[in-house]
Amino acid sequence: MKNLLSVVKISVPDQVYLKDPETSDLGKRIIENSILLIDELGFDSFTFKKLGTKIGSNESSIYRYFESKHKLLLYLSSWYWAWLEYQLVVETFSLSNPKEKLNKAVAIVTNTVAFDRNFSHINEVVLYKIIVNESSKSFLTKEVDSENKEGYFEIYKRLITRLSDMMLAINPNFAFSLSLASTVLEGGLHQHFLQAHFPSITNCKNDKTPTDFFLDLIENALK
Template identity: 60%
Template sequence: MKHLLQTLKIGINENIYVKDPESSDLGKRIIENGIVMIHEMGFESFTFKKLGDRIGSNESSIYRYFENKHKLLLYLTSWYWGWLEYQLVFATNGISDPGTKLETGIAIITKSIEEDSSFSHINEVLLNKIVINEYSKSYLTKEVDKENKEGYFAIYKRLVHRIRDMIREVDGTYSYPSSLASTVIEGALHQNFLSEHFASMTDCNETVETTQYFTNLVFNSLNKT
């Protein structure tokens, strides 16, 4: 899988960016340093002016790639979900047993993230932390319906549908496969947030992994006979 990922280009909706950041060294530096800075200072405090100072470039040059920082966040989170989707597809491809396939899928979605050397300019560990802390800010906006119609969240929705289909393979009689799938993906982010900031509100910790909780939740919800 590692060798295949080295040639992988994750397709992001072209309306999210003005110029593809993967097409130039400057664009890749915008992505690389944008991830680091959003992780360091939070999305609210992050600005293109600060990013320009960090990379030694004019603020205007960043606007040639993204029209605003909201679009940059959409790009980063879309990239993350696309990267996770490819891992899910590779890890479950060829697994014939529906239960094993679903269990593997849950593990991919909920596991701790390790840095992937296939993408030298993207720190997946920091990007995961950004998704945990900032992803909701990409869609809790007045423009969400318009952006959804334009396909900005297509990769995320596709990932939910993949988990949904795995749930259906295990139990075709279960009435809420989409809700359960989105609960796993969104819930994994929330449980990780709670474990870091509100530890008394979750059972996920150093000894109980998020994967254990969601595997238990999903399979206890399904009729596996």
């Protein structure tokens, strides 16, 4: 299994890039350093010019991979969702009990992220911080409907569908599985954001985690 993990390639919809950054050293440096720079500056202050300075390359070379910083954020978000989906599939594949499988999946999508050594050019811990703080900017745009039709968000939607199917395996008559699954996925990020910035308006602190909250919510909803 360890050898298998070392050769895994996380696939991102090719619509979001002009040239696959995984195919070159420069592309990998663009991804690695964009994560660090967005975390440092925030997405609004991040520019390709600043990224070019950081990696010692022309700004124009970055545009050969991504036509805009919006597309770069879509790439980072898609990579994260695909990586998370991979974790979910691997960790739940051998579980036959539907409740145990769902609980494991919820823990995976709502826990804080640990560093994954299988992808040396991507710091998943820092990327997770960007997803918590910035990922909504990838779809809160005027272009969201057209980008959705073009398949930009397929991985994100597929991950929600996987959670929904696990809920229906426990209660096939539950009428709101997609709504609850999307609430869990986005709500996990939101609760971690509240923990970091608005701790007075969340119960998820000390010995109570977002995972605890959503497991309790799901158990009551699926009764």
